[in-house]
Amino acid sequence: MKVKDPSILNAVTLAYVGDGAYEILIRKHLVESGIVRPNQLQKTATQYVSAKAQAALITRMQDENVLTEQELAIFMRGRNAKSHTKAKNTSTATYHLSTGFEAVFGFLSLSYQDSRVVELTNWCIEKVESGANNEYRFR
Secondary structure: OOOOOHHHOOHHHHHHHHHHHHHHHHHHHHHHOOOOOHHHHHHHHHHHHOHHHHHHHHHHHHHOOOOOHHHHHHHHHHHHOOOOOOOOOOOHHHHHHHHHHHHHHHHHHHOOOHHHHHHHHHHHHHHHHHOOOHHHOOO
8 A cells, every 4th residue: 555645654664664664775775785693783783774864964964954854844744753662872962853853754654765865865974984074963
């Protein structure tokens, strides 16, 4: 069943889908780059997929005007969404930013904008791997 208009879905639902969509691309990237040991995969993946990393990446996306107006609106809905889940190992503010990040990926995935998902994921990979995201670290 195809979702007719993902933009009307609950932002937490978008984030749920976006979490998986983004993470699978990161996992594929890590394995394709030669990391195959499970412990190393998990440790390396957190540089990309943790709430702290996602909060830093979405903040940088905003600063560099990477997002379209529609993506920015989806991000804000996700950031402001009321979730019944508590932040683990991070601040509530960081958790909300990462929920917004994931909502963008969920929206793009559910609207079959696969090339944009890949484009944004590649942008994130480049920022993490170049160390350019270090100045945006969150606690």
